[in-house]
Amino acid sequence: MNMVEINDISFHYADVPVLEDVNLKIRQGDYVILTGENGSGKSTFLKLLLRELIPQQGSIKMFEKDISGGFKGMKIGYVPQNSISKNQNFPATVEEIMRTGLYEPIWKRGIFGKKYQKKILEALSEMEMDSFLTSRIGELSGGQQQRVMLARALVGKPELLILDEPTTGMDSVSIQSLCEVLQKRNEKGLTILMVSHGSLKPYTGANRFWNAQEGRIIEE
Numbered sequence: 001m002n003m004v005e006i007n008d009i010s011f012h013y014a015d016v017p018v019l020e021d022v023n024l025k026i027r028q029g030d031y032v033i034l035t036g037e038n039g040s041g042k043s044t045f046l047k048l049l050l051r052e053l054i055p056q057q058g059s060i061k062m063f064e065k066d067i068s069g070g071f072k073g074m075k076i077g078y079v080p081q082n083s084i085s086k087n088q089n090f091p092a093t094v095e096e097i098m099r100t101g102l103y104e105p106i107w108k109r110g111i112f113g114k115k116y117q118k119k120i121l122e123a124l125s126e127m128e129m130d131s132f133l134t135s136r137i138g139e140l141s142g143g144q145q146q147r148v149m150l151a152r153a154l155v156g157k158p159e160l161l162i163l164d165e166p167t168t169g170m171d172s173v174s175i176q177s178l179c180e181v182l183q184k185r186n187e188k189g190l191t192i193l194m195v196s197h198g199s200l201k202p203y204t205g206a207n208r209f210w211n212a213q214e215g216r217i218i219e220e
């Protein structure tokens with residue numbers, strides 16, 4: 001199955017052309033890394049996939065359905081770039097952030113609270129962040145916050161995971177452990193699309209490499 005199918009997409013901001021006639025497919029089980037220089041259109045590309053932006057030309061399918069109809073029933077996890085507030089007093093705890101990663105409605109969470117607590121702790125411990133459950137998110141370092149955001153994206157058991165530069169603020173040990181988690185999840189069937197600036201060396205599990213350049217996204 002094609003998890004993502006991009007047909008003839010073009011996009012420009014007012015007078016800034018960004019992408020031109022892009023055609024790409026991501027198959028189930030692929031692990032794709034997208035690189036490219038600053039301003040080459042990587043974040044714009046992800047925003048198009050998430051319908052934060054609408055292309056002037058072309059169409060996008062996910063899970064074999066056109067995303068113009070919404071994402072209902074599609075299990076997609078997303079880790080945005082620099083997603084957490086820099087405000088140390090940001091009031092949410094790690095646990096509260098994790099709860100927003102679960103798909104089920106709030107009334108169910110009340111009834112099955114213990115079950116969800118277990119899922120949250122499992123996802124946090126995969127990222128070695130379980131001991132921070134009750135910490136305020138704003139009190140964690142940038143790298144620790146990113147690890148929580150990855151755990152949050154994984155707790156709902158997505159089938160497609162999209163990450164925008166998740167290693168920002170992480171040290172090399174954290175990057176290594178993130179890569180190991182992603183590789184393990186990918187081996188169990190998770191499809192991954194990740195934008196990365198840094199070295200590609202730790203991403204030993206990736207099977208496809210794309211590069212954004214001059215309005216195109218080229219497979220390398």
Ligand SMILES: Nc1ncnc2c1ncn2[C@@H]1O[C@H](COP(=O)(O)OP(=O)(O)OP(=O)(O)O)[C@@H](O)[C@H]1O
Pocket residue numbers: 013014016018036037038039040041042043044045212
């Ligand atoms: N909201 C916007 N309005 C106008 N132009 C924009 C807007 N957002 C981005 N751009 C421009 O579009 C181009 C692509 O930007 P984009 O953020 O997608 O690149 P990127 O590859 O993600 O960059 P980086 O590596 O710096 O994150 C750049 O020339 C940028 O200046």
